Amino acid sequence: MPIKVYFAAGAERWPAYREPLRAALSELGIAADLSDSAPDPAAVDYIVYAPGGPVTDFSPYTGCKAVLSLWAGVERIVSNPTLTQPLTRMVDxxxxxxxxxxxxxxxxxxxxxxxxxxxxxxxxxxxxxxxxxxxxxxxxxxxxxxxxxxxxxxxxxxxxxxxxxxxxxxxxxxxxxxxxxxxxxxxxxxxxxxxxxxxxxxxxxxxxxxxxxxxxxxxxxxxxxxxxxxxxxxxxxxxxxxxxxxxxxxxxxxxxxxxxxxxxxxxxxxxxxTPHIAAETRPTTAARVVAENIRRGEAGEPLLHRVDRELGY
Structure with a gap:
């Protein structure tokens, strides 16, 4: 059964990330149902996240194994009291x-x-x-x-x-x-x-x-x-x-x-x-990091770049 990956990083990013994510998951042999919608939150296995996206309350995502942020900084999410799932930040x-x-x-x-x-x-x-x-x-x-x-x-x-x-x-x-x-x-x-x-x-x-x-x-x-x-x-x-x-x-x-x-x-x-251009996340390389963390999550291996909630990064 395909794992459910919910792209909750904003509708404006979905067109740029859709194919790179599908390709990266396929390269790792991961059968995934990748979508920018989640009609059944409890069925979601992984959330691909960015601030300003549609998810602010993580409590309905009871089956979610990890929240995978596309941002290097996590200050806008790390203190969210509803976020109990493991959180990773983007380093690519x-x-x-x-x-x-x-x-x-x-x-x-x-x-x-x-x-x-x-x-x-x-x-x-x-x-x-x-x-x-x-x-x-x-x-x-x-x-x-x-x-x-x-x-x-x-x-x-x-x-x-x-x-x-x-x-x-x-x-x-x-x-x-x-x-x-x-x-x-x-x-x-x-x-x-x-x-x-x-x-x-x-x-x-x-x-x-x-x-x-x-x-x-x-x-x-x-x-x-x-x-x-x-x-x-x-x-x-x-x-x-x-x-x-x-x-x-x-x-x-x-x-x-x-x-x-x-x-x-x-x-x-x-x-x-300069208008916040020093290090923009690039879909092709970021998708590989997301896919690798999903592979690790399914294999029971440690996630890359997991956030320490006490340190805040």
Whole structure:
């Protein structure tokens, strides 16, 4: 009898995911009834989920073996009291590659003073003032050392940037100078000329970048945030930019999305806004992760990227 897979990730995503999911399930030999509707919730074996989809109450899905999120972040679902089923988050190769490309591109952009060259076409030869140091002389902080953070840190280290990593719990990663805890965060920030934020959003990381922590960074440092908008205190960041403490902020994620037209970030000369494009989930690669987790669920094997409810990710 085919297993019942309910695609509850939004009608707008269904056309893009339908065939990749069917193909991925078929490749693994899984006979599945895949649909974007669930007339009998109790008969559903797996839910493919994204915020904004049709499911907010998981209690009717009494036979559901796992909820498989298409998002890397799970802050909008992990505290749902009706969600008693195992929950997984999305970590897939396409998403990881996209994040590495975004982070590497913007780190190099700030490192090489590319903005100044683009906007300084005024006939003035600024060779001395715009000559960057070598990458090995430009420390970069990677705040968050999960799958995405580690991949980005490795790519930057391969370009000879000294990478200082920070995570809430201690980690040891070859080629990365790893730190943890409040003291470790202060140390990393005090040395980082560019900081990349790739932390999950939890009670411990919300407003992590306060005025005090921004003040720890070398004057004129750059911040790149493709992680979660609320990791940064917006007012503190704007004040630090105005004061020159922070030289530039490249922001891909925000407390409210889409970012409202009147938000100060849009018009600030030291802010680059990108519209949450750093690491979009790609149907072809994401479908393989979903299918593999369904295979694992049916075989009684541990699920990939299962969320720890206490940690929140």
């Amino acid at each position: 190769q396409g998403l990881t590659e996209g994040m590495v490309e975004y982070v590497t591109g913007h780190v190099l952009r700030h490192h090489l003073c590319i903005d100044a060259h683009i906007h300084g076409q005024d006939g003035i030869w600024r060779q001395a003032s715009l000559l960057p140091p070598l990458a090995r002389e430009r420390p970069v902080a990677m705040l968050g050392l999960g799958a995405l953070g580690q991949a980005c840190a490795a790519a930057l280290a391969a370009l000879n940037f000294p990478v200082l990593g920070w995570s809430r719990s201690p980690k040891s990663i070859p080629g990365i100078d790893c730190h943890s805890g409040d003291t470790g965060l202060a140390y990393v920030l005090s040395r980082a000329e560019i900081a990349v934020l790739l932390l999950p959003l939890t009670a411990d990381t919300r407003d992590l970048m306060t005025a005090g922590r921004l003040a720890l960074m070398p004057e004129g440092a750059a911040i790149i945030n493709p992680g979660r908008g609320p990791l940064i205190d917006d007012a503190a960041l704007l004040a630090a930019l105005d004061a020159g403490q922070i030289g530039h902020a490249t922001l891909d994620v925000f407390r409210e999305e889409p970012l409202p037209p009147g938000h100060p970030f849009w018009a600030h000369p030291k802010v680059t806004v």
